[in-house]
Amino acid sequence: xxxxxxxxxxxxxxxxxxxxxxxxxxxxxxxxxxxxxxxxxxxxxxxxxxxxxxxxxxxxxxxxxxxxxxxxxxxxxxxxxxxxxxxxxxxxxxxxxxxxxxxxxxxxxxxxxxxxxxxxxxxxxxxxxxxxxxxxxxxxxxxxxxxxxxxxxxxxxxxxxxxxxxxxxxxxxxxxxxxxxxxxxxxxxxxxxxxxxxxxxxxxxxxxxxxxxxxxxxxxxxxxxxxxxxxxxxxxxxxxxxxxxxxxxxxxxxxxxxxxxxxxxxxxxxxxxxxxxxxxxxxxxxxxxxxxxxxxxxxxxxxxxxxxxxxxxxxxxxxxxxxxxxxxxxxxxxxxxxxxxxxxxxxxxxxxxxxxxxxxxxxxxxxxxxxxxxxxxxxxxxxxxxxxxxxxxxxxxxxxxxxxxxxxxxxxxxxxxxxxxxxxxxxxxxxxxxxxxxxxxxxxxxxxxxxxxxxxxxxxxxxxxxxxxxxxxxxxxxxxxxxxxxxxxxxxxxxxxxxxxxxxxxxxxxxxxxxxxxxxxxxxxxxxxxxxxxxxxxxxxxxxxxxxxxxxxxxxxxxxxxxxxxxxxxxxxxxxxxxxxxxxxxxxxxxxxxxxxxxxxxxxxxxxxxxxxxxxxxxxxxxxxxxxxxxxxxxxxxxxxxxxxxxxxxxxxxxxxxxxxxxxxxxxxxxxxxxxxxxxxxxxxxxxxxxxxxxxxxxxxxxxxxxxxxxxxxxxxxxxxxxxxxxxxxxxxxxxxxxxxxxxxxxxxxxxxxxxxxxxxxxxxxxxxxxxxxxxxxxxxxxxxxxxxxxxxxxxxxxxxxxxxxxxxxxxxxxxxxxxxxxxxxxxxxxxxxxxxxxxxxxxxxxxxxxxxxxxxxxxxxxxxxxxxxxxxxxxxxxxxxxxxxxxxxxxxxxxxxxxxxxxxxxxxxxxxxxxxxxxxxxxxxxxxxxxx
Numbered sequence: 001x002x003x004x005x006x007x008x009x010x011x012x013x014x015x016x017x018x019x020x021x022x023x024x025x026x027x028x029x030x031x032x033x034x035x036x037x038x039x040x041x042x043x044x045x046x047x048x049x050x051x052x053x054x055x056x057x058x059x060x061x062x063x064x065x066x067x068x069x070x071x072x073x074x075x076x077x078x079x080x081x082x083x084x085x086x087x088x089x090x091x092x093x094x095x096x097x098x099x100x101x102x103x104x105x106x107x108x109x110x111x112x113x114x115x116x117x118x119x120x121x122x123x124x125x126x127x128x129x130x131x132x133x134x135x136x137x138x139x140x141x142x143x144x145x146x147x148x149x150x151x152x153x154x155x156x157x158x159x160x161x162x163x164x165x166x167x168x169x170x171x172x173x174x175x176x177x178x179x180x181x182x183x184x185x186x187x188x189x190x191x192x193x194x195x196x197x198x199x200x201x202x203x204x205x206x207x208x209x210x211x212x213x214x215x216x217x218x219x220x221x222x223x224x225x226x227x228x229x230x231x232x233x234x235x236x237x238x239x240x241x242x243x244x245x246x247x248x249x250x251x252x253x254x255x256x257x258x259x260x261x262x263x264x265x266x267x268x269x270x271x272x273x274x275x276x277x278x279x280x281x282x283x284x285x286x287x288x289x290x291x292x293x294x295x296x297x298x299x300x301x302x303x304x305x306x307x308x309x310x311x312x313x314x315x316x317x318x319x320x321x322x323x324x325x326x327x328x329x330x331x332x333x334x335x336x337x338x339x340x341x342x343x344x345x346x347x348x349x350x351x352x353x354x355x356x357x358x359x360x361x362x363x364x365x366x367x368x369x370x371x372x373x374x375x376x377x378x379x380x381x382x383x384x385x386x387x388x389x390x391x392x393x394x395x396x397x398x399x400x401x402x403x404x405x406x407x408x409x410x411x412x413x414x415x416x417x418x419x420x421x422x423x424x425x426x427x428x429x430x431x432x433x434x435x436x437x438x439x440x441x442x443x444x445x446x447x448x449x450x451x452x453x454x455x456x457x458x459x460x461x462x463x464x465x466x467x468x469x470x471x472x473x474x475x476x477x478x479x480x481x482x483x484x485x486x487x488x489x490x491x492x493x494x495x496x497x498x499x500x501x502x503x504x505x506x507x508x509x510x511x512x513x514x515x516x517x518x519x520x521x522x523x524x525x526x527x528x529x530x531x532x533x534x535x536x537x538x539x540x541x542x543x544x545x546x547x548x549x550x551x552x553x554x555x556x557x558x559x560x561x562x563x564x565x566x567x568x569x570x571x572x573x574x575x576x577x578x579x580x581x582x583x584x585x586x587x588x589x590x591x592x593x594x595x596x597x598x599x600x601x602x603x604x605x606x607x608x609x610x611x612x613x614x615x616x617x618x619x620x621x622x623x624x625x626x627x628x629x630x631x632x633x634x635x636x637x638x639x640x641x642x643x644x645x646x647x648x649x650x651x652x653x654x655x656x657x658x659x660x661x662x663x664x665x666x667x668x669x670x671x672x673x674x675x676x677x678x679x680x681x682x683x684x685x686x687x688x689x690x691x692x693x694x695x696x697x698x699x700x701x702x703x704x705x706x707x708x709x710x711x712x713x714x715x716x717x718x719x720x721x722x723x724x725x726x727x728x729x730x731x732x733x734x735x736x737x738x739x740x741x742x743x744x745x746x747x748x749x750x751x752x753x754x755x756x757x758x759x760x761x762x763x764x765x766x767x768x769x770x771x772x773x774x775x776x777x778x779x780x781x782x783x784x785x786x787x788x789x790x791x792x793x794x795x796x797x798x799x800x801x802x803x804x805x806x807x808x809x810x811x812x813x814x815x816x817x818x819x820x821x822x823x824x825x826x827x828x829x830x831x832x833x834x835x836x837x838x839x840x841x842x843x844x845x846x847x848x849x850x851x852x853x854x855x856x857x858x859x860x861x862x863x864x865x866x867x868x869x870x871x872x873x874x875x876x877x878x879x880x881x882x883x884x885x886x887x888x889x890x891x892x893x894x895x896x897x898x899x900x901x902x903x904x905x906x907x908x909x910x911x912x913x914x915x916x917x918x919x920x921x922x923x924x925x926x927x928x929x930x931x932x933x
Contacts, residue, residue: 047071047158049083061146063137069158073127082159083133090152096140168578170196170253172245175225176459176470177259183457185472185500186234186261193225196247197578197603197617205246211239229502236261269477271317272400272437273305273446280305280317281439282450289438307355307365307401308446319446320352327352327363346382347374354401354411354446366398371413373401392428393420400447404521412444419447452478454517454525461529464536464612465508473499474527478519487514488531505533508564537562537606537614547621551595554602554620558588562608569607576601576617597623597653597699625701626651630677630693636710640684643709647677649695658696665690665706686713687741714790715740719782725799731771732798736762738784747785754779754795775802810835 052066069081088097139147175191177183192208194201203221207214210233219226239261244254271282271292280292307320307327316331318339327345330336340363342348347367354366354373364375364385371388386409388394397414404410409422410431417434434440455474460467473484486496488503490512496503505511511533516526540559545552556574560567570588571580582590588604603617631646645663649656659677660669671679677693689709696702720735736748745765749758752770758781760768772778781795815830829847833840844853 042157042159043081044158047081049156049158051156056148061138061148063139065135067133067135067156068130069133070130071127081131084157084159085135085154086157088152088154090139092147094142095147096142096144098138098140099135167249167251168196168247169251170194170201170245170247171578172243172253172255174241174243174255174257176468177239177241177257178459179257179259181257181459182260182262183459183470183472185457185470186236187230187232187500188234188470189227189229189468189502190219190241191225191227191468192219192243192255194245194253195224196251197573197576197601200248202246202248205244205252207244209240209242210234212242234261269450270432270437271308271310271448271450272439272444273308274439275443275445276304280308280319280446281437283437283439285432285436287436287438305446306368307352308448309355309357309402310448310450311357312359312451318355318357320355323351325349325351327355327365340378344378344380345374345376346380354398356401356403356448358403364401364403366401369397371396371398373398373409386424390424390426391420391422392426400444402447402449404523406522408521410447410449412447415443417442417444419444449479450477452476452517452519452523452525454515454527456513456515456527456529458513458529458531462532462610463534464610465505465533467505467531467533468502469505469531470502471496471500471513473515473517475517475525478517478523478525479521481520483518485516485518487512490514505531508533508535532610534610534612535562535564536612537567537608539604539606539614539616541602541604541616541618543602543618543620546618547625550597550623551593552620552622553591553593555591556589556602556604558604558606558616560588560606560614562606565609567606568609571605571607573603573605574600576603580605594620594622597701599700599702621701623699623701624651624653626654626656626695626697626703628693628695628703628705630691630705630707632691632707632709635707636712638712639686640682641709641711642680642682643691644680645678645691645693645707647679647693647695647705649677649697649703651695651697654698656695657698660694660696662692662694663689663709665692669694683709683711686711710742712742712788715743715745715784715786715792717782717784717792717794719780719794719796721780721796721798724796726801727803728775728800729771729773730798730800731769732780733767733769734780734782735767736765736782738765738782738792740784740786743787745784746787749783749785751781751783752778754781758783772798772800775800810838810840 048068048070050068050070052068054063054065056063067083069083071081085099090097139152141147172192172194175193177188177190190208190210192206201223203223203226206216206219206221206226208216208219208226208228210230213233215228215233219228237260239259241257241259242254243256244252246252269282269284271280273280281289282292283289304322305319306322309318311317311329316329318327318329320327325342325348327339328336329339342350342352345352345363345365350367352365353368353370356364358364362375362377364373366373371391371393372384373386373391374382375385376382388396388398391398391409391411393411393413398411399414399416400410400412400419402410407423409424410419411422412419417439418430419432420428421431422428434442434444437444453476455476457470457472457474459470461469471486471488475482482499484497484499485494486498487493488495488511511531512528513531514526514528516524518524538561542557542559544555544557546554556572558570560570568585570584570586572582572588572590572592573580574582574592574594582592584590588606592602594600600620600622601617602620603615605613605615607613626649629648629650632643633646634641634643645661647659647661649659657674659673659675661671661677661679661681662669663671663681663683671681673679677695681691683689689711690706691709692704692706694702694704715738718737718739720737721732722735723730723732734750734752736750738745738748746763748762748765750760750762750768750770751758752760753772759770762768770780778798778800779795780798781793783791783793785791810833812833813831816827817830818825818827829845831843831845833843840859842856842858844856846853847855
């Protein structure tokens with residue numbers, strides 16, 4: 001009876017239905033990979049299946065209905081639910097019936113008559129959760145025509161696969177940004193770690209939402225965690241990251257981080273007072289202002305502030321009052337007091353009209369009715385720092401003052417709402433006006449710039465190595481642009497200059513991290529924090545014995561080290577289910593008795609005094625494992641090679657429930673079957689493969705067996721060269737190398753210039769050289785031939801550049817005939833030259849190459865005429881009667897000399913061995929004769 005093997009006492013629910021448009025039936029192998037159809041348990045009483053009314057589609061002549069599978073609870077079904085449609089009864093049993101669904105339907109029988117049909121939810125249903133499935137039915141007569149039968153009915157039951165035993169959720173942590181943390185960057189690197197001690201994590205199921213937007217595809221995942229460097233998903237304020245991840249048993253874990261981003265404002269913060277006003281205001285110079293946070297209890301309602309300087313701390317202020325002597329100070333705690341009297345400033349009886357105090361507590365100020373800047377250390381004297389003429393305000397009163405670190409002076413004058421800037425050279429320019437500060441039309445009576453403050457945000461600041469820390473510079477005050485200098489390990493060396501970045505500490509230790517910030521005026525501020533890069537415990541677990549029959553008593557122990565601390569807690573999880581069954585603060589040694597067969601991953605976890613943990617697992621086999629046997633035919637041949645694999649297994653105390661083949665021997669099992677280990681595989685490339693069969697019994701124990709498969713193929717060429725770039729002429733050494741996994745390379749052929757012609761044939765893996773005379777890019781190819789006559793070719797690129805020839809420099813060419821021979825050796829040296837913007841005037845030869853030029857010749861008019869031929873001059877002497885001269889030293893007379901003082905120049909061609917003699921003097925035209933040699 002078809003399909004009855006999967007039923008276990010379910011009650012039938014009769015449903016009358018009709019159905020919808022055509023979909024493609026999915027393959028059996030895809031669904032079987034998701035559901036173990038040999039292990040179904042009837043759960044119709046635990047789920048609710050509701051069908052919709054059937055509808056007939058006239059255009060497609062098919063019937064459509066929808067089923068809704070709902071889990072009423074209270075339990076979560078961790079395994080996929082299967083709805084089974086069976087016992088179809090129609091008015092005409094001769095009709096051919098086809099059930100169709102988008103992607104989740106399977107005909108287990110594969111007999112062409114779809115009955116029963118299995119619909120897989122592919123969803124792990126939580127209490128109250130539902131999944132909908134759209135189903136279509138087509139009826140055809142014996143001729144294949146679509147028909148409309150009436151009535152028809154069938155039954156539906158619900159099944160679930162039995163649990164594999166892994167119900168533990170995977171562990172997920174968002175390491176940065178931490179939940180409930182505050183960070184100082186809007187581009188943090190998100191760091192997620194995860195683990196699962198039972199079935200392992202399914203990294204492909206990672207689902208990461210950043211502020212509800214799915215960013216899963218942007219994360220780089222490994223077996224241990226996922227990382228993503230954000231670009232523009234994070235903003236100032238509150239943000240949320242939500243992560244879910246499944247293990248390979250379908251259990252889903254999750255983690256959430258709610259964090260806050262606080263960004264310091266890059267606009268400078270100015271503090272100022274207005275004429276005849278008794279309060280301080282602040283503005284970022286964007287046309288707005290607010291009251292400065294001085295406590296209302298300062299009680300200065302009866303006074304007008306006339307001078308102001310903000311202290312380097314964020315809350316302190318120095319100020320003076322209209323018609324009051326001296327300088328006052330408030331630490332920002334609702335109180336103020338006299339800081340320095342006018343007498344101490346050397347101006348008794350006068351009122352301070354402008355004020356600035358530097359880091360050494362030197363006081364710069366002006367007094368009412370004067371535009372000069374004075375300076376005093378409070379010793380009852382003062383000197384002039386800068387005159388009103390220096391500031392370009394001759395005859396005006398100075399009302400406000402701020403002196404920058406780089407020597408610029410910001411100030412205002414009486415009756416004006418403008419902040420001016422001067423370098424003290426008798427002139428000034430507008431720096432800000434009252435509209436920039438949001439108080440257009442008002443006089444600025446006092447002015448100060450909020451001091452630059454620096455801070456460091458580091459997350460995490462403590463943890464195990466490798467410790468990935470996200471650094472952010474926190475700043476307040478000052479004037480942009482800012483520069484940053486980070487010393488990340490306290491060695492005095494600047495390691496980074498960015499405001500935000502991440503850095504990984506690889507070596508454990510405690511590091512002093514220093515940040516120095518400078519603004520546009522040269523003001524600087526710094527901060528220092530400590531980063532503790534700690535070492536987590538390292539553990540090696542041991543079990544004795546690690547295999548045996550039931551019951552099995554096992555003594556567990558571990559070697560645990562912690563280089564920077566001590567272990568405070570040992571824990572053992574004997575079954576590897578994520579629950580730690582035993583703990584001790586003093587020892588890792590304990591015993592445990594196993595009473596059930598199975599393969600257990602016993603895990604020890606150690607926690608040190610820094611709160612860091614380390615873990616290790618050891619496999620314990622309880623019961624009698626199966627025995628695997630593997631064979632293959634053929635075991636060798638040329639690619640592509642079809643190989644038939646035979647795999648068997650025996651189990652003395654149970655049955656084999658799973659056969660798996662790893663065809664490449666890479667540790668990844670490519671094929672599985674619950675009933676047989678026989679299959680085929682095609683090898684498409686050469687290599688020697690350790691094909692491995694793994695059999696698993698009903699206790700979860702396994703065994704492996706392997707068979708070597710040798711696939712023949714061509715050799716692999718591995719060309720190398722040095723150097724691979726340089727100026728012409730470039731001599732390159734080529735290294736011949738190759739490998740042949742099923743034999744050995746025999747011959748090596750080089751095509752140096754990539755023209756398809758092989759220039760050098762080598763019978764062994766030898767080095768050879770080649771000189772490139774001309775500039776260009778050459779793909780030098782190496783062809784390797786193996787002992788089977790197969791070849792493999794690969795190339796290496798050589799880049800040859802022309803030698804530098806700056807504009808105006810000539811180019812020289814040299815040759816020699818012959819270039820070798822026995823001593824003594826007469827050599828004809830052939831030289832020429834070109835000049836793109838002129839002419840050659842002189843030739844020189846260094847015969848020995850010792851840097852000393854032994855011969856030279858001015859080109860002259862004849863040298864120019866003959867375009868750079870090398871020439872020697874022979875003095876034929878003065879003759880009153882005819883004479884003969886042998887120019888080429890071949891024994892015959894070549895030239896007649898008569899009645900003149902003649903000189904003979906011998907010119908040597910750079911192309912042909914030709915001697916051309918030119919006779920000349922000042923009294924007559926030159927004559928010439930050529931003789932080939």
